[in-house]
Amino acid sequence: MGRVFVAGAGFTKVAEHWDKSLEQLMAEAAVKAVDGAGISSVNSIYVGNALSEFLQEQSNLGAIIAEESGLVGAPAFRVEAAEASGAAALYAGFCEVASGMADAVLVVGGEKLSDGLAEEVSSGLMMGGRAWYEGFIGAEFYSLNALLYKLYARRFGDEGIPMFPVISHEHADGVSHAQYPFKLSLEKVLSSPFLAEPLRRLEVSGIGDGAAAVILVGEDLAAKLKSPKAQLYVSAATDYLSPFEREDPLRFQSVALAVSQVLDRAGVDRGEISFIELHDATSIMAALCLESSGFSPPGNAGKLAMKGEFELSGSLPCNTFGGLKARGHPLGATAIYQVAESYLQLTERAGRNQLDSPRAGLALSIGGVGAEAYASLLKRA
Amino acid sequence: MRAPSYWRRMPFLYRLSGWRCDHCGAFHYSKPIVCRRCRSRRFSEAELPRSGKLIAYTVVRSPPREFSEFSPYAIGLIELDDGTRILSQLTDFQEDELREGMRVEAVFRRVRVNGEQGIIEYGYKFRPALRGG
Amino acid sequence: MVKIDGIAIHGYGGYVPRYRIKAEEIGRIWGVSSSELPVREKAVAGIDEDAATMAVEAARIALRRAGIDPRRIGAIHVGSESKPYAVKPMGTIVAEAIGANPSKLAADLEFACKAGTEAILSILGLIQGGQIEYGLAIGADTAQGRPGDALEYTAASGAAAFLLGRMSDDAVAVIEAWSGYVTDTPDFWRRSFDRYPVHAARFTGAPAYFKHILGAVNSLLESDGYSTSDVDYFVFHQPNVKFPLTVAKILKIDRGKLAPGLLADKIGNTYSACSLLGLVSVLDQAQPDQRILLASYGSGAGSDALIIRVLDGILEKRDLAPKLREFIEDKIYIDYSTYLRLRKEILKG
Numbered sequence: 122m123g124r125v126f127v128a129g130a131g132f133t134k135v136a137e138h139w140d141k142s143l144e145q146l147m148a149e150a151a152v153k154a155v156d157g158a159g160i161s162s163v164n165s166i167y168v169g170n171a172l173s174e175f176l177q178e179q180s181n182l183g184a185i186i187a188e189e190s191g192l193v194g195a196p197a198f199r200v201e202a203a204e205a206s207g208a209a210a211l212y213a214g215f216c217e218v219a220s221g222m223a224d225a226v227l228v229v230g231g232e233k234l235s236d237g238l239a240e241e242v243s244s245g246l247m248m249g250g251r252a253w254y255e256g257f258i259g260a261e262f263y264s265l266n267a268l269l270y271k272l273y274a275r276r277f278g279d280e281g282i283p284m285f286p287v288i289s290h291e292h293a294d295g296v297s298h299a300q301y302p303f304k305l306s307l308e309k310v311l312s313s314p315f316l317a318e319p320l321r322r323l324e325v326s327g328i329g330d331g332a333a334a335v336i337l338v339g340e341d342l343a344a345k346l347k348s349p350k351a352q353l354y355v356s357a358a359t360d361y362l363s364p365f366e367r368e369d370p371l372r373f374q375s376v377a378l379a380v381s382q383v384l385d386r387a388g389v390d391r392g393e394i395s396f397i398e399l400h401d402a403t404s405i406m407a408a409l410c411l412e413s414s415g416f417s418p419p420g421n422a423g424k425l426a427m428k429g430e431f432e433l434s435g436s437l438p439c440n441t442f443g444g445l446k447a448r449g450h451p452l453g454a455t456a457i458y459q460v461a462e463s464y465l466q467l468t469e470r471a472g473r474n475q476l477d478s479p480r481a482g483l484a485l486s487i488g489g490v491g492a493e494a495y496a497s498l499l500k501r502a
Numbered sequence: 503m504r505a506p507s508y509w510r511r512m513p514f515l516y517r518l519s520g521w522r523c524d525h526c527g528a529f530h531y532s533k534p535i536v537c538r539r540c541r542s543r544r545f546s547e548a549e550l551p552r553s554g555k556l557i558a559y560t561v562v563r564s565p566p567r568e569f570s571e572f573s574p575y576a577i578g579l580i581e582l583d584d585g586t587r588i589l590s591q592l593t594d595f596q597e598d599e600l601r602e603g604m605r606v607e608a609v610f611r612r613v614r615v616n617g618e619q620g621i622i623e624y625g626y627k628f629r630p631a632l633r634g635g
Numbered sequence: 636m637v638k639i640d641g642i643a644i645h646g647y648g649g650y651v652p653r654y655r656i657k658a659e660e661i662g663r664i665w666g667v668s669s670s671e672l673p674v675r676e677k678a679v680a681g682i683d684e685d686a687a688t689m690a691v692e693a694a695r696i697a698l699r700r701a702g703i704d705p706r707r708i709g710a711i712h713v714g715s716e717s718k719p720y721a722v723k724p725m726g727t728i729v730a731e732a733i734g735a736n737p738s739k740l741a742a743d744l745e746f747a748c749k750a751g752t753e754a755i756l757s758i759l760g761l762i763q764g765g766q767i768e769y770g771l772a773i774g775a776d777t778a779q780g781r782p783g784d785a786l787e788y789t790a791a792s793g794a795a796a797f798l799l800g801r802m803s804d805d806a807v808a809v810i811e812a813w814s815g816y817v818t819d820t821p822d823f824w825r826r827s828f829d830r831y832p833v834h835a836a837r838f839t840g841a842p843a844y845f846k847h848i849l850g851a852v853n854s855l856l857e858s859d860g861y862s863t864s865d866v867d868y869f870v871f872h873q874p875n876v877k878f879p880l881t882v883a884k885i886l887k888i889d890r891g892k893l894a895p896g897l898l899a900d901k902i903g904n905t906y907s908a909c910s911l912l913g914l915v916s917v918l919d920q921a922q923p924d925q926r927i928l929l930a931s932y933g934s935g936a937g938s939d940a941l942i943i944r945v946l947d948g949i950l951e952k953r954d955l956a957p958k959l960r961e962f963i964e965d966k967i968y969i970d971y972s973t974y975l976r977l978r979k980e981i982l983k984g
Contacts (some may be wrong), residue, residue: 162503174514235521238567239564240565240566240567240570241566241567243564243566243567244566244567244568245568246566252503252507253503253508253511253514253515253531254589255509255533255589257503257511257515257613257614257625258589258590258591258625259562259565259566259568259569259572259575259577259591259614260577261562261565261566261587262566263562264560264577265560267560268558268559268560268577268579271558271559271560272557272558275558314563315561315563316563316564317560317561317562317563317564317577318560318561319560320560322564361538363589365579365587365589366587384621440511459541492594500526512731513731515736517730517731517732517733519734556937570983571982571983572682572683585655593681594653594681594967595682596967609692610685610687610688610691610692610695611681611683611684611688611690611734612684612685612719613683622687622719622720624683624688624728624732625688627683632957632961632962632965
């Protein structure tokens with residue numbers, strides 16, 4: 122297998138883009154990435170998107186994005202894995218480059234959640250569970266997280282879990298592409314209304330639109346391009362869809378497997394990871410990500426958060442541009458935002474959010490409530 | 503749900519009736535091709551017990567659109583008397599009545615209604631067990 | 636009067652929803668004083684209940700008592716005037732829910748409040764004719780009360796189910812005799828697409844309720860029939876508290892024989908389940924060899940009167956499932972606005 126590099130990235134601001142369609146947002150990000158890499162064509166296109174059939178009544182996104190991005194002719198594939206669709210698209214694109222079949226691949230993720238009402242977005246998220254089980258009874262995404270939160274609190278106490286949105290917002294302060302580029306206090310989080318007790322509104326990511334793209338190239342092409350590069354490794358795993366049917370609902374086995382495997386593939390151990398882009402769709406998921414992947418002992422993630430370990434100045438910075446909560450979570454785009462931001466960190470272009478000489482960064486993307494997990498690792502090239 | 507999909511699920515939704523793997527005992531909601539735990543291929547029909555205890559619950563306040571007329575509603579994680587865990591809506595309870603660990607029992611209710619013209623989707627919910635019931 | 640031979644009740648069950656609204660709470664909205672109210676409180680179905688869901692609950696209890704394999708049930712007949720579907724029988728839904736599908740027959744019957752006893756009679760006939768081995772007869776309703784109307788105080792929700800079959804040693808009770816009395820009397824009706832029924836006020840009394848109940852009952856009590864002293868319990872259709880007590884007075888029956896089967900004050904008028912729930916309540920306490928006279932009444936109009944004799948089998952089977960009293964006493968009071976929401980008079984969105 123050949124080595125794979127990220128050679129360009131582009132993304133839109135996460136916001137309610139009333140005046141732009143899904144394909145326009147994706148084309149915008151795609152073209153920025155293509156230009157950034159200094160190339161004029163790609164061998165294929167992988168599109169990550171979760172809900173276009175439902176919210177936009179649009180299928181066939183692969184061909185549409187090829188056309189909108191001025192790349193008609195290139196093979197194009199839409200990849201779906203619920204909220205991890207972008208990561209799944211990245212994984213597929215990676216494989217085409219690593220196999221030698223392609224020199225350059227465009228991976229673009231996008232989602233336009235504001236086309237739906239909040240109740241429709243909730244229905245859309247609920248589609249990550251089984252239609253006739255969780256879907257039938259209305260056990261929507263936040264209620265499942267709330268049940269996990271309760272079980273977690275019973276086993277470990279829930280101290281510090283609400284710090285995760287606070288940390289994300291701290292990092293998004295002043296970030297131009299973030300949906301909520303401002304600080305959020307712990308008091309505000311704790312006084313926000315319940316979505317499903319004990320999970321509060323300010324502990325979960327919001328509804329927004331956005332698109333992000335990266336260009337993946339093989340070794341030969343990488344050597345010829347002038348743009349900055351970072352080396353990419355990917356891994357993924359699935360688990361039983363319902364957390365309560367797993368051996369331990371508080372351990373995301375999919376995350377554990379994907380992370381172990383990607384560290385192995387990259388020849389990196391946990392201590393060498395300079396930062397993590399967590400899947401903080403909810404505060405409790407952020408904690409479970411860290412614990413399931415072995416970056417925090419079980420029950421300790423919240424306490425470490427309170428101590429400041431995950432701040433930019435801490436021992437393991439997380440969500441360096443605001444994560445899902447503050448930068449935003451336009452489902453199919455999210456993992457690509459994570460990788461694009463990691464790429465900026467590793468190529469010393471993270472501006473005010475720049476970490477000091479980061480060597481490797483990990484991006485975790487989760488579909489459903491841990492039904493699948495993708496771990497994407499970027500290493501300094 | 504469309505009528506054919508719903509009809510296929512009726513045995514489970516109406517009676518908690520499904521299939522157990524003959525080899526490892528894993529419960530499946532509909533007849534499996536292969537056991538999702540042990541990959542064995544032999545199964546027997548089985549009905550889950552209709553009572554158990556409430557392990558944890560939450561109240562949904564930001565419902566998906568299919569459920570907006572019923573909100574707020576409660577979702578519970580229940581451990582049935584044979585150890586199987588099941589998610590269910592909870593019904594017929596008063597605010598202060600729900601307690602983790604309490605006995606609950608399955609009842610047959612309207613779970614979703616597809617507008618004025620569509621089918622009524624009946625299924626299971628759990629309610630606080632009747633005293634002595 | 637028709638003598639019935641060898642048809643027994645093997646299981647019985649009654650269900651009443653948890654919610655109650657006091658008549659005085661309804662009276663408060665419409666400015667009606669407590670002294671004029673026909674019952675004290677009534678049972679209201681939850682937002683996720685309907686006649687089919689309640690029919691299933693009652694059927695499941697009846698089946699617990701009967702202890703037979705549901706696949707031996709050949710027919711399920713459900714009497715109701717609040718069918719969830721205008722076209723699609725509740726019988727098939729109940730059959731699926733109790734594991735009796737595929738059955739041979741399933742149908743819904745309508746005859747206002749006597750549809751439940753109509754179901755008993757049709758099932759009885761199918762067993763007698765040898766077409767089925769066991770049959771389930773159910774009366775279930777979520778009765779519709781027009782806001783501000785007299786019937787709003789009483790129109791209630793409930794269900795009762797009876798598993799019938801040929802006589803056997805462990806049967807709960809045997810049906811000894813029946814008479815029916817039916818005429819075309821338009822005292823209360825509901826047009827096809829109308830939400831609420833209409834009634835003809837005082838016309839619903841003497842020419843309707845009383846004429847038909849007395850017509851059917853007297854046929855059982857005539858010369859070669861039964862005398863009131865042969866009967867230990869009387870259960871009459873109870874649209875309110877007063878009417879069944881008046882029948883008792885006319886027939887010179889001791890009020891004490893009515894009390895165990897008189898539930899209207901606590902749960903209102905459950906329409907097709909009404910007299911049947913009275914029967915359930917009596918079966919929950921009656922002793923072997925005691926006799927029960929049940930008379931239903933359905934507007935439009937007609938009455939079925941049955942003589943039922945309790946058997947030894949009741950002693951073992953009674954305690955296999957919750958008694959009706961547990962459902963009646965397990966209550967949550969609601970106010971009028973919650974009542975409107977549960978009855979879907981007001982809808983979100």
